[in-house]
Amino acid sequence: MTAESPSAPCRASIEALVREALSSQLGSRAPKGPAPVLVVNSSARHMHISPENLETLFGKGAQLTVHKWLYQEGQFASQQTVTLIGPRKRIIPNLRILGPCRNLTQVELSLTDSISLGIDIPVRASGDIKDTPGCYIMGPKGMIEMKNGVIRAWRHAHMSPADAAFYGVKHLDKITLKVTARDCTTRFDDVLVRVDPSFKLEVHIDTDEANACNLDRADKVELFKN
Ligand SMILES: [Zn+2]
Numbered sequence: 001m002t003a004e005s006p007s008a009p010c011r012a013s014i015e016a017l018v019r020e021a022l023s024s025q026l027g028s029r030a031p032k033g034p035a036p037v038l039v040v041n042s043s044a045r046h047m048h049i050s051p052e053n054l055e056t057l058f059g060k061g062a063q064l065t066v067h068k069w070l071y072q073e074g075q076f077a078s079q080q081t082v083t084l085i086g087p088r089k090r091i092i093p094n095l096r097i098l099g100p101c102r103n104l105t106q107v108e109l110s111l112t113d114s115i116s117l118g119i120d121i122p123v124r125a126s127g128d129i130k131d132t133p134g135c136y137i138m139g140p141k142g143m144i145e146m147k148n149g150v151i152r153a154w155r156h157a158h159m160s161p162a163d164a165a166f167y168g169v170k171h172l173d174k175i176t177l178k179v180t181a182r183d184c185t186t187r188f189d190d191v192l193v194r195v196d197p198s199f200k201l202e203v204h205i206d207t208d209e210a211n212a213c214n215l216d217r218a219d220k221v222e223l224f225k226n
Pocket of ligand 1: 156158204
């Protein structure tokens with residue numbers, strides 16, 4: 001298993017300084033200038049929640065409290081967990097909520113979770129929940145029915161405008177992640193680029209993807225434009 005907590009920057013975290021000469025495989029597509037520090041983290045299954053839904057599940061006036069700060073500024077794994085009940089009555093316990101609260105309640109699971117729940121969960125960019133499955137969520141003080149909002153998160157790269165300029169990409173472009181580990185090398189195409197001035201350079205893949213490339217034991221991680 002990969003790290004238990006979402007985006008845990010410890011075991012699942014790989015920091016690769018790519019300041020040294022870029023791989024000859026990149027050839028003429030190699031980015032120019034000093035490379036920013038690239039971090040790749042796995043996102044364990046988790047939930048984002050609206051303040052209203054949080055109150056329903058945890059009681060009036062409930063607030064998310066910090067379990068662990070994540071790499072992106074201000075984001076945290078909260079101490080609050082819930083139980084997910086799928087459309088076929090199968091259950092995922094201890095689903096962690098990420099903070100702070102958002103406008104939209106959304107659950108992000110892996111393909112393995114989708115198989116164990118027995119439902120088809122599409123890959124979507126965060127927030128794009130139209131025509132996605134729903135579920136019930138049970139908290140200590142109540143329950144909510146989500147009509148939709150259960151997704152597999154599209155693998156993505158958070159970038160500042162400077163990072164995007166370095167890689168020669170723009171918001172919503174696709175980029176390739178190469179993970180070199182002791183056993184073999186894995187490439188992930190179609191990594192969605194998300195650019196925002198508040199972002200630190202970080203790639204998020206889910207636990208299935210992290211296990212597939214042995215991210216915990218990776219020697220090197222690189223991003224490059226196709
Ligand atoms: Zn992310």
